Amino acid sequence: MKIFAALMIALLSGLCAAQDQNQKPPQPVTRVLRCGTLINPANGQVQHNVTVTVEGERIKEVREDGPSTGGAQAIDLSDHTCLPGLVDAHTHVLLQGDITAEDYDQQLLKQSVAYRTILATRSALHALDYGFTTIRDVETEGAGYADVDLKKAINRGIIPGPRMQVATRALDVTGAYPLQGYAPDVPVPHGVQLVDGPDEGRKAVREQISFGADWIKVYVDRSYFVRPDGVLDDIPTFTMDELRAIVDEAHRQHHKVAAHAMALNGVHNAVEAGVDSIEHGDYIADADIRTMVQKGIYYVPTIYVGEYVAQGRANAGARVWLDMIKIHADTFRKALNAGVKIAFGTDVGGFDWNIDPAIEFPLMVKYGMTPAQAIRSATLSGAELLGMQNDIGTVSPGKYADIVAVKGDPLSDISLLQKIDFVMKGGEVYKSGDRK
Ligand SMILES: [Zn+2]
Secondary structure, X not given: OHHHHHHHHHHHHHHHHHHHHHOXXXXXXXXXXXXXXXXXXXXXEEEEEEEXXXXXXXXXXXXXOOOOOOOOEEEEEEEEEEEEOEEEEEEOOOOOOOOOHHHHHHHHXXXXXXXXXXXXXXXXXXXXXXXXXXXXXXXXXXXXXXXXXXXXXXXXXXXXXXXXXXXXXXXXOOOOOOOOOOOOOOOOOOOOEEOOOHHHHHHHHHHXXXXXXXXXXXXOEEEEEEOOOOOEEEEEOOOHHHHHHHHHHHHHOOOEEEEEEOOHHHHHHHHHHOOOEEEEOOOOOHHHHHHHHHHOOEEEOOHHHHHHHHHHHHHOOOXXXXXXXXXXXXXXXXXXHHOOOXXXXXXXXXXXXXXXXXXXXXXXXXXXXXXXXHHHHOOHHHHHHOOOOOOOOOOOOOOEOOEEEEEOOOOOOHHHHHHOOEEEEOXXXXXXXXXX
């Protein structure tokens, strides 16, 4: 039986080799898009009647009122606004909503990593369908290195999905992260890799990078409460020695660090340690806002998820989540006015993947951004945070042909971005909606 299988493999590979010799290298496919309007997030300007020529997976040419390119397959988006593929810099493909602690525990205790990964392939497809052609997935919540495998399968063309940067397991200290509250003699999984002490932190960073982490994710605070003076306080998780060791080890290996930091001490410690992005940042002290500007640390505010989970968590006894909505809005305004770099991120997975993460856009505008600023945060700023600005973030020659389109003008009605009906990633059309 084994010999038969080996023979078949040899025969088939021989056939393939023979076929390869007869075939010329494939010519890159040329596609032409006619966009009624094209938004340039770099300056917030628009161009009208733009022809975008795509060769293979990259953009070859962008020109206004360009003549038609003979022979190439034209895609008519003349009644659409085109913009670069969107970037969601804070996702969890391996999580399917966790309003309450029970929702979270169920996923870790009753679903195998294999099953969760199957669900994650659906999350990835959702992201692409909504127009998010790139995501930064900031930890697997107990599903190990499944994000690395998902990313590989997408990159190899096995399943459709967005470009991904992944953070694998994330780091937190003993006693700070679910699952919690079980009997001491009952071993339960944790949503993170637990590390204590600078050496364990360094070792975990080395381990995660060796297994494919693009980013290191740290949880730097927990147990939130509002002080009488309105400041959102917390218990910091890592000591400064631990945090500095983790950041130093990641940076030494040219990897970046994302910090879940929601309140006073967590944010302060994270910016002092020199992380690259503050995730959530519900409360950021004025001095820390200044430090973020000085050091160029990004703010990924994830406003919608806070509002989404607030009532459920308040019903479960944690009223602070309702108070945090206003605190978060105030912080967002302050950071925006101070010139902090803001990248669009949603925490989708923390809320149901059936909800389009573009629901974040109207909140960013409600709390002070112009629609053009919000679009920039989800394109060029996201690209810069990920270090991918030479490949994505604008519709420009040389960059990947990651282009989305929507009917109407999102610069006058930002909520339209929840209705993207054309998605191209790397020159391939993944969605063409009701477009003729
Ligand atoms: Zn998150």
